[in-house]
Amino acid sequence: MQTQSLNRSYVLVFFLALFSIGCSKSDDPTPDPPQPAPSITGFSPSDAAAGEQVIITGTNFNVNPSSNIVKFNGVTATISAATATQLTVTVPAGVTNGKLSVTVNNQTVTSPADFNLLGMVSTLAGSGASGVLDGTGAAAKFGSINDLAFDATGNLYVAEAGAVRKITTAGVVTTLAGNGVFGFADGPGSAARFHGLMGIALDGAGNVYSADSYNNTIRKITPEGIVSTIGGTGEAGYLDGPAATSLFNMPRGVAADNAGNVYVADGFNNRIRKISGGNVSTVAGDGVIGFADGAVATARFWYPDHIKIDGAGNLIVSDIGNNRIRKISTTGMVSTIAGSGTKGYLDGPAATAQFKSPEGLTIDQNGNIYVGDGSNHRVRKISTTGVVTTVAGTGDMAFEDGNTDIAKFAFPGGVIISSTGIIYVADAANNRIRKISF
Numbered sequence: 001m002q003t004q005s006l007n008r009s010y011v012l013v014f015f016l017a018l019f020s021i022g023c024s025k026s027d028d029p030t031p032d033p034p035q036p037a038p039s040i041t042g043f044s045p046s047d048a049a050a051g052e053q054v055i056i057t058g059t060n061f062n063v064n065p066s067s068n069i070v071k072f073n074g075v076t077a078t079i080s081a082a083t084a085t086q087l088t089v090t091v092p093a094g095v096t097n098g099k100l101s102v103t104v105n106n107q108t109v110t111s112p113a114d115f116n117l118l119g120m121v122s123t124l125a126g127s128g129a130s131g132v133l134d135g136t137g138a139a140a141k142f143g144s145i146n147d148l149a150f151d152a153t154g155n156l157y158v159a160e161a162g163a164v165r166k167i168t169t170a171g172v173v174t175t176l177a178g179n180g181v182f183g184f185a186d187g188p189g190s191a192a193r194f195h196g197l198m199g200i201a202l203d204g205a206g207n208v209y210s211a212d213s214y215n216n217t218i219r220k221i222t223p224e225g226i227v228s229t230i231g232g233t234g235e236a237g238y239l240d241g242p243a244a245t246s247l248f249n250m251p252r253g254v255a256a257d258n259a260g261n262v263y264v265a266d267g268f269n270n271r272i273r274k275i276s277g278g279n280v281s282t283v284a285g286d287g288v289i290g291f292a293d294g295a296v297a298t299a300r301f302w303y304p305d306h307i308k309i310d311g312a313g314n315l316i317v318s319d320i321g322n323n324r325i326r327k328i329s330t331t332g333m334v335s336t337i338a339g340s341g342t343k344g345y346l347d348g349p350a351a352t353a354q355f356k357s358p359e360g361l362t363i364d365q366n367g368n369i370y371v372g373d374g375s376n377h378r379v380r381k382i383s384t385t386g387v388v389t390t391v392a393g394t395g396d397m398a399f400e401d402g403n404t405d406i407a408k409f410a411f412p413g414g415v416i417i418s419s420t421g422i423i424y425v426a427d428a429a430n431n432r433i434r435k436i437s438f
Helices: 002-026
Strands: 039-044 047-049 053-059 068-072 078-082 086-090 098-104 107-118 120-125 145-150 156-160 163-167 172-178 197-202 208-212 217-221 226-231 251-256 262-266 271-276 279-284 304-309 315-319 324-328 333-338 358-363 369-373 378-382 387-392 412-417 423-427 432-437
Touching: 039 098, 039 107, 053 098, 053 107, 068 078, 068 086, 145 423, 145 432, 156 197, 163 197, 197 262, 197 304, 208 251, 208 262, 217 251, 226 262, 226 271, 251 315, 262 304, 262 315, 271 304, 304 358, 315 358, 324 358, 358 423, 369 412, 369 423, 378 412
Parallel strands: 047 107, 145 197, 145 412, 197 251, 251 304, 358 412
Antiparallel strands: 039 053, 053 086, 068 098, 078 086, 098 107, 120 432, 145 156, 156 163, 163 172, 197 208, 208 217, 217 226, 251 262, 262 271, 271 279, 304 315, 315 324, 324 333, 358 369, 369 378, 378 387, 412 423, 423 432
């Protein structure tokens, strides 16, 4: 009996020991050691196009690619290779400029520097040779291209010195009016004559308007190619009143609104004019060469060039002599959007940025303004937050397609942006229509 009692005691002690071990394991309060946070020390290249590879360097990445998450300004990227100190990723489509982020073990780190998305510059139409020749793409010829505009169906219209051209969405170039021979004549198609067409705009009915600079007139071309004069006598001067007797002096840019009004950047008159209901009036500028913001009656311009209407109905003007981009508000005030007035090239805050003979203008759906910065041979952007950046061009006066950081232009003038974000450029001295896509 005593032996049996001892055996039962040993068994009880054994099970109590097992229970104690189990409890100590399950109730262990010591947490797993924290995983070290990742860090980003840099990435290369800092500028890249969608589809290109970027290598991110840092620490504490996971060697399993799928255990890391990389985002370009919020857009998730594909990781093709990973080590503890390096991630190889592909720039995703739809990305915009901004920070990179890496997430490992639910810990996220953001790059100290911004990633800059590069676009691709290509040639839509034009062989580079000067002339007026219809055809498709590179088979076409242009001469002295100055401005661009879209119609409602996506066809692109081109104002060149002696003709108005049309480029279909398939890249087929035709001549709507004029034939490149300088002169002055209203009438149909190739019988019409122009001399130095500059700005171009379309109304909702598909009518084309253009400033015929050396003829000191504003011309209208119907969708059928019939040309008429809607402002100016041909004599250089300044006179408001009935359109048929009004006077302009080297008009440059035009813009048309949905109410049938046509606005004109009247270059040598240093004024912004308006044609409405058969009458011409002055919108802004006192006619004196100079620079002054303020009320429209006392504001001053120096050879205003191109003009566009933004989504709020304000007029945006490239003030070429002042190397500034100006705004005429619907309340009758003139202000400066960008440009210090110093001729040069400088990105950065809009108030200190520098332009050199800025010409063409276009505005995207978000209100960002794009500028054909002619003598800088670049396309620039003014963001809604007031920062000027370079979209494309190296500053060299030449021709080269490719990524936006190596592409070259020669006096880019008119610019227009499509609803899908493609920028089209009138590359004047290269006699080509270029496009910038992202």
